[in-house]
Amino acid sequence: MNYLNSVAASFILLPVAVLLINNILPKQFVEKRFQYLTGAVALCQMAAALSVFFMMDHAGLRTYNFTIFRNLPGSELFGIHPVSLVFLFCIGMVSLVSVMVANRTVDAKKSAYVNLLMTLLIGMNGMTLVNDFFSLYVFLDVVGLSSFVLIAMFRSRRALEGSIKYLIISELATVFILTGLSFIFMKTGSLSYKDIGSAVLTGSSTMQTVLLYASLILITAGFCVKAGAVPFHSWLPDAHQSADTSVSILLSGIVIKIAGVYGLFVLVDLFKGVKALQVSLAAIGILSVVAGALLALRQTHFKRIIAYSSVSQIGYILLGLSTGTTLGLIGSVAHVFSHAAFKTTLFTNAAAVHEQTGTLEIDEMGGLQSRMPVTAFSSAIATLSTAGIPPFAGFWSKLLIIMALWTSGSAVLGGFALCASILTAAYLLRLQKKVFFGKTPEHLASVTEVTGSVRLTEILLTAVTSIVGVFFPFILLYLQSKGLI
Amino acid sequence: MFMDIIIYISLAFLLFFCLMAVMSHSMLRSAIYLALASATLSVILYMLGAVWAAVIEVSACSGLVTVIFISSISLSKMGKEDVQKLFATKKQMGLLPVLLVFVGIALVILAVSHGFTLPSVAQEAADTFRTVFWDTRQLDILGQIAAVLVGGIAVSVLLRKDESEK
Secondary structure, three states: OHHHHHHHHHHHHHHHHHHHHHHHOOHHHHHHOHHHHHHHHHHHHHHHHHHHHHHHHHOOOOOEEEOOOOOOOOOOOEEEOHHHHHHHHHHHHHHHHHHHHHHHHOOOOHHHHHHHHHHHHHHHHHHHHEOEHHHHHHHHHHHHHHHHHHHHOOOOHHHHHHHHHHHHHHHHHHHHHHHHHHHHHHHHOOOEHHHHHHHOOOOOOHHHHHHHHHHHHHHHHHHHHHHOOOOOOOHHHHHHHHOOHHHHHHHHHHHHHHHHHHHHHHHHHHOOOOHHHHHHHHHHHHHHHHHHHHHHHOOOEHHHHHHHHHHHHHHHHHHHHHOOOHHHHHHHHHHHHHHHHHHHHHHHHHHHHHHHHOOOEHHHOOOOOOOOHHHHHHHHHHHHHHHOOOOOHHHHHHHHHHHHHHHOOOHHHHHHHHHHHHHHHHHHHHHHHHHHOOOOOHHHOOOOOOOHHHHHHHHHHHHHHHHHHHHHHHHHHHHHHOOOO | OHHHHHHHHHHHHHHHHHHHHHHOOOHHHHHHHHHHHHHHHHHHHHHOOOHHHHHHHHHHHHHHHHHHHHHHHHHOOOOHHHHHHHHHOOHHHHHHHHHHHHHHHHHHHHHHHOOOOOOOOOOOHHHHHHHHHHHHOHHHHHHHHHHHHHHHHHHHHHHOOOOOOO
8 A cells, every 4th residue: 555655646746856856957957858857757647647546446446545745744635536547647648748749849948848847747636636625726726827837938929918818817717716615615614525525515594505506606617717618718729829839738638627627527526416517517518519619610720720629629528527427427537538639639730730831820731641641640530539430539438428418318418519520520621621631832842741759749649549449448348347437 | 912912013014015015116016015915914814713714815815826916027018117107197096095094093983982892812723723724734835835836937937038138
């Protein structure tokens, strides 16, 4: 058990250690090797998430509480459960991709990038590991602040505009969440998950009911802002477009999921019996799915299309959560993973195209398929996965969500979600057509395939999307045999 | 009695810091005064026995909000001269301390005439505060340290001039 505790503690201690190393060692030495340092942390995080899963399974544990400093008070404040392990694995995977892309896109300020990536990791890991809503709020603010500086650090006019917009809306969301939490605290006297779960539905006075619903509205709105769900999405396309692509990968691949979706996971888990919450999530979910796809259809900037696609895909995750069933939860968690895989692929494609062509306006491109075959192929696989075409990872997660909607009596929503996949295919095929097919403009005649870490990332992510898609039914069967489903 | 005096002194400090936050001609100083006001408020809350509120005030307002304010101010290009120009058109701000003194006197007269007294001060508050902040909110301290660290990184990244700018 000590070994399990040590591995679990590494989720917090490793980023702290790299943060210290980055600031102690000479700057030039660190900047030359920043990709190895940060890449190792990301890989270790993925390995640690898998190790903890198998160790917990071996010990027959469904949840595991641990401490990082054994001799200090407040032990067993962190907790791990299977859902948080999926999120932790995704954090590692997306961070690794971001580092590999940053190797090519971040020229100056590598040291600052490492510092901010590590604080972002501390914030995101902290959010998924805490057992208390107020601690979640504190780590949420660490995530928000780190993301803000990551967007702004390259100091272009557009980046500053995007970062300020993100900061203002994001902090408004945290105010909502904090106010909602204070209402819950007034009712329960504690913000620990276990205390809220048992106390929140007791008491039936009008005032208590009003407080409960007011807190739910505020917290749901706050987390939906962070997740970029419609109608709280206005910050997302600007922030994702204006940031460096390595940062966009982090934002779209994992930050919106941890800062927004994970909070909603916790909320749905604690307020299982509240029908209004499920209805609200279903409404926001379907609105995001449809509006995100329609807005993506109108865009002409590569990264902006993918950003609106994230809005739409977050809607699917919310729809799965809104069912309140185990199937819906599994579908949502699976979609968190598959979205992390295919969206980071598309952003890596954007980085590759930008590096080789110098533009991301799709109207200025065309015919890159013959000049950038690896990028075109990985982009096509990611598009198919996003649109929910079998046998890729996105197909299975969407199928589970639609099945969950169908079996929980929301057949209409399931139908809408199914039809929205056609819209997804439409805007992504338009992107494919404009960028990779058709006639090549003269100024792009000399374009060649991207090399180095960006190409390697594209190949690896395409393999992940395909392999997980092919083996998805077996993974589900394995989890079922272990009693986790 | 001793605790009552500390509360009165803290209230005076709170008023002073709030006033300075509004009156200061430097945005950065305003943000720092606001943080000090928030910290003073948390001292008052803790002495009045509202330990949890004090902890949250310290965690959320004094720490995180200040970091956000300072980061935003660092990003904005508005200098001291610009702020002073803005203030030049708002001369009525100078009357704010006078107004506050009058309101303060009115409140004291009201309190004395109605026999208001301070709520009883929680003597065990010190122990409770330590217990709450260290034993049960230990994780928040870690989060706070991370948040302050991000603020420091933000200031160093966003304020430092690039080679091209130099």
